[in-house]
Amino acid sequence: MLILLDTCRVDALREVAPEYEFIPSVESILSTGGASAEWLARTFDEQHRDEIADTAFLSAQNHVQQILDTNLPERDSDKPLPFKALRFMPSVDLEDVGKVEYIFRYEPVGEEGPYGHPEGSTPPRYVTDRGIQVGRREEYDRLILQYHQPHTPWFSTALEEDRDLKYHERDWWNYYMETGDVDTIWDAYMSDLRYVLDDIELLLRNIDAETVAISSDHGEAFGEYGILGHTLGSLHPKVRKVPWVETTATDEGSYEPSIDEPSSERVPREKLDEQLKALGYR
Template sequence: MNRSQRRLPDIGGFLRETATTVRREGVAGLSVPARAFYHKLLQQGSRITPPGRSIYEKDWDVLVVLDACRYDLFAAAVSSPDTDFAFVDRGSLAATRSVESATRPWMRRTFGPGVEGVEQTHYVVGSPWSSLQLDESWFASLDPVWQDAWDDDHGTLLPETVTDRALAASREVDFDAGERLLVHYMQPHCPFIDSPDIATPKAADGFTDAAERDVWTRLQAGEVSLDEVRDGYRANLDLALVEVERLLHGIDSERVIITSDHGNATGEYGLYGHPESMPFDCLREVPWFETTAIDTGERPSSGRVRSDPTSAEPTDDDIETRLRALGYR
C-alpha cells in the first residue's frame, strides 16, 4: 500500500464524538483512554489563561488557607445574614486566581528553597501532601499536623486541631522580624464532617474499600444530589470559619489573608472534584479576604468530640490511605 492509500486516523471525528458523549453522558460516559485524552485536552487551556498569583506576591503576616474553597462558596458564606464573625465585619473580599487547581501542584508551585518569603514562614499544615511536596528545611518551621492528629472517626483532620497547633506556633513567630504564619486547614475539603451519609468518614485502614467512595465520584454517578453536596460543602466551610474566628482571636496582626489553594468542580465541563492543572474558574478562582486579628485573650476550645489522635509516625501506607480519604487516590 502506498502512502496515498493509507487511511489517517479521523482525529476530527474522534473529537466530535468525544464532545457529543461528554454533553450527553458527562466524562463518565467516555472510555478510560478517551477520558484521559479529554482531561489532557482541557489542561491545555492553562497555556492560554492567566497563570494565577502566588500567595507570596502580596504582603501578609498571617495567611489562612481553606483547602478546596471556591470563591462563590466563600462569598456566599461571609455575606450570609447568619454569619456573625468579627473578622468578617472588619474585612474585605476579592477574588484571586490560584496558581493551580489541586493541592499537590499548588504546593509545588508555591514553595521551594528559592522562593522569597518561604524561609520566613512558619507553616502549620493539615494536608498529607506535605509529606511528598515539602521540605522542612525550606521553612522557619513546618508542623505537619495530620501526622500525629489525624481523626480516624471523621476520616480527616479536624479544624479545631489545626487551630490549637496554629495558636501554639504563633507564640514562636517573630512578626516584628518579618516572620509569617501560614495556617492550612483541610476544610471545606471533603469528607464533609457533619454529613457522613454523603461523604463517608473512613478509618485509616479502609480508604480503599470500593463501598466508601469519594463524594465527587458519588455525585458524578448520581448517588447523591448536587444540593446535598452543596449543603455538605457549605457546612464544612462553616466549621472551618468558626475555627478561623478562634484563631484570629488569639493573635494580633494588621495583615491577615484568608484564601484557598484551589476550588472544586461540581460538573462544569464534565469535571468533578479538583483534577490537576485545569484552567477553569470553578477550580482556580478562590477568595482573597483581607482582615485583621485581635488577641482577645479568650481561646475557648471546640466542643467537638475527637477520636484519639494517631501517635505513631505515619508509614508510607498511612500517607496513601489518608490521601485516599481525601479523594486523591
C-alpha cells in the first residue's frame, strides 16, 4: 500500500514523526513531478502497465481523471504549456487501471459533509473509509491512497474551533506576500498534516498490508529561494524531494467504515473545472 500526502515536505514529516509510532524514520526520495498532474502522468506510464492493471487507486485529487481519461474533452486554450505537454506523455488510459475512485466526489468544495468544513477540501476520513473497505473486500496487488492534506486550504483548526477559515488558511500566498509571516503559515500547514496522520493511524490498524509506504506526490515551497508553492516541472528541492516512510499495517477490526463507493460515472468537465478553481489551480 502506498499512501500519498499531497504537498508533504520531508522536514515537516520528520518534525511530527516522534508523535506517531507508525513512523519509525523518515527517509527521502525524488518525486517524478513538481505537481500532482505531473506525478500522475509519469507514474501511471506504459512501462508499468501490468502492475497498474492490478492496482486500486483511490484519490482525493481530481487530476486523476483530467490526466488519464482520454475520453475527457480537451480544452487546452486555458492550460499552461507544461500542462498541455502531459497529454503527450506515454501514460496509460484510465480504463487500464485496476480500480479508480474519485474520493473528492464525497464532499465537493463548498459543501459541508459529516467530516468536513464548507471552505475546506475532501477530509481524510473519506479516503480512510474507502481504503479500509477496498482492502478488506477486494483483491489487488497494490493499493494507492491519495489524501488531499496537507494541501491548502488548511481547515483542521477552523473545523475544531467551528469557525470560518482565516486569511492565511484559505489564501496563504497573498497572506505571505502581504505579511511575510511564515510561522503562522507553517503552523496551519502542520495542523493539517497532523490531521491526516491521525486518520492514517486509524487506517493502519484496520487494513492488512505487509508493506506500507508513506510518501508524497510533491512538496511545497514556503519562500525558500524566493519560491512559493509548487508548479509543473519544478526542480525546487523542497518540492521535488519528498518523504519516504516504510511501515506495516494489520487489521485489528477495531473500526467499521461507513462510507460507500461513489458513482463510477465520469465527473463532468465543468465540475472538474469548478473544483480546480476553488482549490486555486485556475
